[in-house]
Amino acid sequence: xxxxxxxxxxxxxxxxxxxxxxxxILDLGGDLADxxxxxxGGYFTMILIVEFDEKITAEDLFAGFSHIQSKTKIEAxxxxxxxxxxxxxxxxPTETFIVTVQAENRxxxxxxxxxxxxxxxxxxxDLETTKQQKHYTMIxxxxxxxxxxxxxxxxxxxxxxxxxxxxxxxxxxxIFKATQxxxxxxx
Amino acid sequence: xxxxxQIMATVEMVHKENLDVRTVTMGINLLDCRKxxxxxxxxxxxxxxxxxxxxxxxxxxxxxxxxxxxxxxKRISVTPAAFVGAGFTKDNFIELAKAxxxxxxxxxxxxxxxxxxxxxxxxxxxxxxxxxxxxxxIAVTKRVCASINVGSSHKGINMDAVAMxxxxxxxxxxxxxxxxxxxxxxxxxxxxxxxxxxxxxxxxHGVEEADVVLNVGVSGPGVIARSLEKTIAxxxxxxxxxxxxxxxxxxxxxxxTRCGELIGRHVSKELGVEFGVVDLSLAPTPKxxxxxxxxxxxxxxxDVGAPGSTAIVAMLNDAVKxxxxxxxxxxxxLSGAFIPVMEDAVLADAVAKGALTIEKLEAMTCVCSVGxxxxxxxxDVDAATIxxxxxxxxxxxxxxxxxxxxxxxxxxxxxxxxxISFGGLFGESPIMEVRNVGKSDRxxxxxxxxxxxxxxxxx
Numbered sequence: 047x048x049x050x051x052x053x054x055x056x057x058x059x060x061x062x063x064x065x066x067x068x069x070x071i072l073d074l075g076g077d078l079a080d081x082x083x084x085x086x087g088g089y090f091t092m093i094l095i096v097e098f099d100e101k102i103t104a105e106d107l108f109a110g111f112s113h114i115q116s117k118t119k120i121e122a123x124x125x126x127x128x129x130x131x132x133x134x135x136x137x138x139p140t141e142t143f144i145v146t147v148q149a150e151n152r153x154x155x156x157x158x159x160x161x162x163x164x165x166x167x168x169x170x171x172d173l174e175t176t177k178q179q180k181h182y183t184m185i186x187x188x189x190x191x192x193x194x195x196x197x198x199x200x201x202x203x204x205x206x207x208x209x210x211x212x213x214x215x216x217x218x219x220x221i222f223k224a225t226q227x228x229x230x231x232x233x
Numbered sequence: 234x235x236x237x238x239q240i241m242a243t244v245e246m247v248h249k250e251n252l253d254v255r256t257v258t259m260g261i262n263l264l265d266c267r268k269x270x271x272x273x274x275x276x277x278x279x280x281x282x283x284x285x286x287x288x289x290x291x292x293x294x295x296x297x298x299x300x301x302x303x304x305x306x307k308r309i310s311v312t313p314a315a316f317v318g319a320g321f322t323k324d325n326f327i328e329l330a331k332a333x334x335x336x337x338x339x340x341x342x343x344x345x346x347x348x349x350x351x352x353x354x355x356x357x358x359x360x361x362x363x364x365x366x367x368x369x370x371i372a373v374t375k376r377v378c379a380s381i382n383v384g385s386s387h388k389g390i391n392m393d394a395v396a397m398x399x400x401x402x403x404x405x406x407x408x409x410x411x412x413x414x415x416x417x418x419x420x421x422x423x424x425x426x427x428x429x430x431x432x433x434x435x436x437x438h439g440v441e442e443a444d445v446v447l448n449v450g451v452s453g454p455g456v457i458a459r460s461l462e463k464t465i466a467x468x469x470x471x472x473x474x475x476x477x478x479x480x481x482x483x484x485x486x487x488x489x490t491r492c493g494e495l496i497g498r499h500v501s502k503e504l505g506v507e508f509g510v511v512d513l514s515l516a517p518t519p520k521x522x523x524x525x526x527x528x529x530x531x532x533x534x535x536d537v538g539a540p541g542s543t544a545i546v547a548m549l550n551d552a553v554k555x556x557x558x559x560x561x562x563x564x565x566x567l568s569g570a571f572i573p574v575m576e577d578a579v580l581a582d583a584v585a586k587g588a589l590t591i592e593k594l595e596a597m598t599c600v601c602s603v604g605x606x607x608x609x610x611x612x613d614v615d616a617a618t619i620x621x622x623x624x625x626x627x628x629x630x631x632x633x634x635x636x637x638x639x640x641x642x643x644x645x646x647x648x649x650x651x652x653i654s655f656g657g658l659f660g661e662s663p664i665m666e667v668r669n670v671g672k673s674d675r676x677x678x679x680x681x682x683x684x685x686x687x688x689x690x691x692x
Binding site: 215217220221224 | 237239240241301
């Protein structure tokens with residue numbers, strides 16, 4: 047019988063981290079179901095879903111990671127899932143929207159938008175932020191299936207933009223696909 | 234999610250660079266509206282337009298709202314009125330114009346095109362009555378635009394019709410004297426008029442079209458100007474050649490056109506109406522930063538009209554087509570860069586400086602769309618001279634197998650150099666000097682037809 051482990055890995059970025067981590071998993075007979083990795087501010091982070099034989103433990107993995115020859119330390123946390131996660135590709139809603147928010151950097155910007163979306167039961171599907179000098183940009187991909195009026199939402203976004211001195215733009219995701227992707231039918 | 238730089242590039246195009254869909258135009262066939270009497274015909278015209286266009290503006294607005302891309306103009310084009318009113322008298326046609334005006338008002342559109350006749354080969358009694366009706370029909374209506382096709386590459390130029398155009402333009406300006414001859418801004422003379430052009434004042438619903446279609450006109454001069462500025466600043470002028478610039482224009486036009494295609498097809502789907510074409514024209518507005526002339530300045534002429542202007546427009550026009558054609562399933566209409574003097578602040582400025590003349594404009598229209606557009610001229614220029622200017626422009630279209638047009642506005646009581654403003658999207662400009670006035674009467678008085686050109690031996 048197999049078990050499913052969720053492994054979260056963090057390290058200062060360098061070439062070879064993926065090879066090292068997946069090498070340990072392969073040596074322990076793990077079957078990699080899905081992973082997501084990103085590098086933020088020079089720091090590497092990766093989350094993996096892996097299936098192992100029942101006899102493999104979290105300690106075996108920690109031991110494997112500790113034997114990786116590198117000057118940069120790899121930190122990991124491992125969780126065994128009692129109910130297996132769905133590893134098929136996540137089904138996005140048929141329509142998603144992109145909200146871009148730009149402002150002079152200050153504390154609490156992401157929270158302002160997080161609160162705004164939460165108050166309206168808007169699910170954030172993806173979020174990316176960048177800071178360039180004093181300028182902070184947030185890009186939210188959101189699901190508006192719970193919203194009955196786009197016009198009302200636009201007005202509310204205008205209000206929060208004015209109150210909080212933000213530059214907010216709401217557009218349909220298809221606009222970005224149409225302008226940036228070749229070969230995607232527009233409709 | 235797409236990459237953040239791609240998302241921010243698109244956001245900037247819309248919110249800082251004036252990307253919009255310039256017009257969504259619903260073309261409606263009115264041939265089946267001809268009834269036994271003028272009254273019944275007018276009623277049928279109003280009913281058919283109302284039936285199809287009832288939810289048109291509302292749908293455009295809701296799609297624009299949903300996608301976050303403005304649709305600036307919502308317009309209607311109809312079958313050329315001279316066909317619809319076959320057998321009508323001058324007064325009958327004026328009644329038809331009023332019915333079209335009412336229909337446009339009810340549908341909530343500001344302009345309706347198609348008060349039109351096609352007389353490139355011959356003029357029927359109906360056409361004659363129709364042409365005579367134009368000055369009054371345009372003066373007594375608010376939303377109706379008129380056009381006449383007087384030539385084509387296949388049939389030649391109808392010089393009898395051209396001779397009638399000068400007096401028609403003059404009469405139109407006189408009948409709307411209080412607004413500076415604004416009526417003439419709603420009348421275009423064409424060679425090779427397309428039946429699927431969504432841009433006013435020359436939009437019609439050609440007889441070759443389906444019962445109802447939606448055509449979309451995209452914009453983009455501001456987007457292209459800002460994009461070129463950014464590229465030049467980022468890469469350094471010394472590291473760029475003209476082919477790099479042409480490539481940049483192609484890329485940006487691709488994006489602009491895809492937006493038009495997306496919005497147009499969604500409006501079509503929601504209305505259950507066939508999608509026609511995307512017109513790839515670069516249509517400027519008087520708004521700062523939305524100018525075709527500005528692109529010419531960025532590309533290296535200090536004023537539009539300076540030597541080099543024609544070459545730059547040629548490259549711009551070609552690059553726009555190349556980028557746009559790949560982005561759309563169906564391209565049509567005028568598809569080229571417009572250089573309407575009053576509607577483009579940089580062109581108007583070049584006129585004020587004496588850099589841009591009618592002769593240079595005419596040369597530029599050989600390589601771009603669409604012709605001598607929104608050109609204000611002194612009110613005392615005689616009708617035969619106006620007809621002769623029109624004849625020159627028509628000849629360019631006929632010989633070069635392209636659409637050309639003339640929208641000349643003889644501003645009553647004003648001289649060259651004086652300012653004329655129509656406000657809004659119609660813009661303002663100093664009145665352009667017309668040289669060699671009164672020297673073309675003998676040519677225009679010939680009448681008859683200028684034969685169609687030979688279509689081989691093209692050296």
